Ligand SMILES: Nc1ncnc2c1ncn2[C@@H]1O[C@H](COP(=O)(O)OP(=O)(O)O)[C@@H](O)[C@H]1O
């Protein structure tokens with residue numbers, strides 16, 4: 101655990117020094133929150149939707165973020181072209197929002213099996229659904245209700261470990277306590293706030309922040325740094341908040357004031 105904490109410190113300091121851009125193809129509901137969270141942590145944001153711009157971003161940035169929350173017809177071309185280009189030029193983080201809902205979402209997520217991300221970040225239901233879709237687990241879990249989880253984080257542990265091994269990267273499963281794994285090491289990160297479940301975009305923006313860290317760190321460290329940042333900043337924000345709106349503001353403040361040591365000191369255990 102000491103080595104992991106040191107790597108987290110290095111990752112956060114590297115973001116502070118290099119201000120890495122992590123461009124996004126992300127949903128229309130939470131796009132501003134994603135950009136603000138990326139800026140608050142010390143990164144830079146650039147949102148694109150067109151196929152040629154997705155490819156251009158892969159050539160320009162070390163990591164990009166793909167979130168399938170709100171699909172429109174152009175995504176049918178943008179997402180495959182971008183993930184194919186990312187395979188050769190950049191690493192990408194996937195948030196498989198509402199996996200299992202609709203034909204295009206299923207088709208795009210299926211396509212990504214051949215051009216896998218380095219980090220998959222989702223709630224338990226989304227992780228279970230992608231693992232099933234890719235044929236990595238059996239079973240009937242991974243029920244879709246929309247964008248929110250219907251399963252517990254622990255239920256998704258095996259799915260997350262299989263997915264991480266398959267992609268040769270890391271999987272972060274969010275919930276009351278978060279699980280981050282690279283298929284060999286699995287860590288539970290604690291903290292956060294129940295307010296996160298009552299604002300939109302906490303999960304989406306966590307994926308965007310993971311993409312910022314992925315520009316400077318390996319997938320496991322990047323996923324854990326983002327997860328810890330949310331757990332520490334979320335806990336601090338809750339102590340100041342008067343409701344959901346002020347929680348969101350306090351959270352961005354807390355995120356922007358985090359130190360490398362804060363992220364490393366987050367309550368975690370290897371499981
Ligand atoms: N009950 C909870 N208590 C504390 N933190 C939570 C809780 N539920 C979710 N979070 C935090 O909210 C963030 C987003 O996770 P989650 O709500 O699971 O994602 P999504 O919005 O994609 O479903 C994560 O940082 C997670 O740790």
Ligand SMILES: Cc1ncsc1CCOP(=O)(O)O
Nearest residue numbers: 127129169247301302303304
């Ligand atoms: C509400 C909603 N609908 C489509 S995408 C989206 C945002 C989901 O954000 P998060 O998963 O971070 O809560």
Ligand SMILES: [Mg+2]
Nearest residue numbers: 197247303304
């Ligand atoms: Mg989500």
